[in-house]
Amino acid sequence: MLSTPPALIAVVGPIEPPLLDAWVRHYRWLGVERFLIAFHFPDHVPDIRRHELQAAVRELGIIPTGTSTGPWHEYTNTQLRDALRHRAGPGWHLLADADEFQQYPAPLAEVIAQADKSGHRVVGGLLLDRVAASGRLTGWRPEGGLDLAYPLGGHLTHRLLHGDPRKIVLARHDVAVASGNHRAPGHRPDADRICAVHHFKWRSGILDDLHRRIQHFSTGTWQEHTPAVRDEAGRLLAHVGQHGGVINTSDPRFAFRRVSLHRMPSGWPAEARSIFTTWQPYAHTGQD
Structure with a gap:
């Protein structure tokens, strides 16, 4: 017997409405039926942007669980997420940020059934950073889709930013x-x-x-647990500063290649296993 589809849990910030639309459609295509979404908007976000997103999500047939405004402290997302999980109740929870499109090697119902059968109470994921072919930090046109705008996938988060690329994508309640x-x-x-x-x-x-994240965390306007998030932002800004405002997609460390949301990357199980099982928190030496 296949499991009940998971409840999708997400805290959504001031993204562009077409991304929210593509994100919801992606997860519905995977089989998700229940979305528990909370919006959080930092103070700099204009009212019209908030209203556009709230209208967009309602047009998709989803009633947001709540909307909050104010500083984006490092603990803000966690508190809002856990409140949504409590509201979702028993079963499996799918955890995804609004810029994360999960891709599974089997139908979602089978993935959950396999986890139940093997006694795993979580399912893991690994970030595959998507960028434009030019490395430019560009916008995208909804009619072309995300795959066309950002055709390359690679390992920017941990090999440049020294961030944790591992994700818990599904967890028991x-x-x-x-x-x-x-x-x-x-x-x-x-x-x-x-x-x-x-x-x-x-x-x-x-x-x-x-830039805003570094400024607010540095001044204490937004509270942080550790400087890790700020340091990661600084590494990305330094990199694009050294490469004419673009991400250097030809750097072999990042292993950028053409990928698609419609098929798993070639060799993914071994590649993901290698990174997932060997990743270690970055030991700061003062030299990047």
Whole structure:
């Protein structure tokens, strides 16, 4: 017997409405029927942007669980996410940021059934950063789609930013998940069944967001647990500063190649397993 479809849990910030539309349609295509979404908007976001997103999600037949405004402290997302999980109740929860499009090696119902059968209470994913062919941080046209605008996928998050690329993509309702959905303390995903998390973060507007993040965390306007998020933002800004405002897609460290939301990347299980099982937190030496 196949499991009940998971409830999708997401805290959504000020993204462009077409991305929200594509994101909802992607997860509906995977089989998700229940969306629990909370919006959080930092103070700089104009009212019209908030209203556009709230209208867009309602047009998709989803009633947002709540909307909050104010500083985006490092704990804000976690608190809102956990409130949504509590509201979702028993069963499996699918955890995804609004720029994350998960891709599974089997239908979602089969992935969950396999996890239940093997006794795993979480399913893991690995970020696959998507960028434009030119490396430019560009916008995209909804009629062309995300695959056309950002055809390359690679490992930018951990090989340049030294961030944790591991994700908990599915978790039983009673499994606690750490900040950023990176870990579930006490639970290990099956490293042979890691999903690809296509990460469409590197779009137009991201550099302004990163500058704002550094400024607010540095001044204490937004509270942080550690400087890690700020440091990651600084590494990306330094990289594009050294490469004429673009991501250097030819750097072999990042392993950029053409990928698609319609088929798993070639060799993904072994590639994902290697990274997922060997990744270590970055030991800062003062030299990047």
